[in-house]
Amino acid sequence: MAKTAKKDVLSYNTKLRAEIETDVNEAPRARVHSVEWRKIMDGEPVEINPSIGHGYKIMTVDEWAGRWKRNDDFPECLSCNSNNTKEHHFTQTWCRGKKTWESELLCMDCHNFTWRSYRDPDFKLPEEYEREKWAAMVAGQPVPV
Numbered sequence: 001m002a003k004t005a006k007k008d009v010l011s012y013n014t015k016l017r018a019e020i021e022t023d024v025n026e027a028p029r030a031r032v033h034s035v036e037w038r039k040i041m042d043g044e045p046v047e048i049n050p051s052i053g054h055g056y057k058i059m060t061v062d063e064w065a066g067r068w069k070r071n072d073d074f075p076e077c078l079s080c081n082s083n084n085t086k087e088h089h090f091t092q093t094w095c096r097g098k099k100t101w102e103s104e105l106l107c108m109d110c111h112n113f114t115w116r117s118y119r120d121p122d123f124k125l126p127e128e129y130e131r132e133k134w135a136a137m138v139a140g141q142p143v144p145v
């Protein structure tokens with residue numbers, strides 16, 4: 001029972017119905033960590049992860065990214081093809097079985113950031129559904145499903 005159920009679990013990276021957008025940058029495209037990345041590149045101290053200490057420290061890229069994990073679904077750096085990467089940003093949003101997600105990796109070999117993002121062609125946020133539903137009701141049209 002558990003086995004069959006597992007097969008049906010929806011995952012962000014399966015049954016994709018559109019192209020994954022990709023992008024390679026020398027700095028994070030995601031807002032998260034972008035300030036710290038600039039400091040690391042400039043040799044300025046950055047905040048120590050609160051789970052291991054406190055205060056600020058000048059860190060190497062390896063040290064700073066030490067706690068991040070590789071995303072084994074998308075491990076490849078699109079700049080140098082290395083799989084020696086760590087994911088620093090991941091979000092996914094689901095609405096009525098449709099999805100959108102973003103992933104960004106830091107390559108530990110070339111220090112470029114690889115961005116991937118995906119959006120189902122008919123993905124809508126819950127508030128967009130609501131707006132369309134009300135617009136249809138006001139106009140006396142069938143409510144979109």
Ligand SMILES: [Zn+2]
Nearest residue numbers: 077080107110
């Ligand atoms: Zn690379």
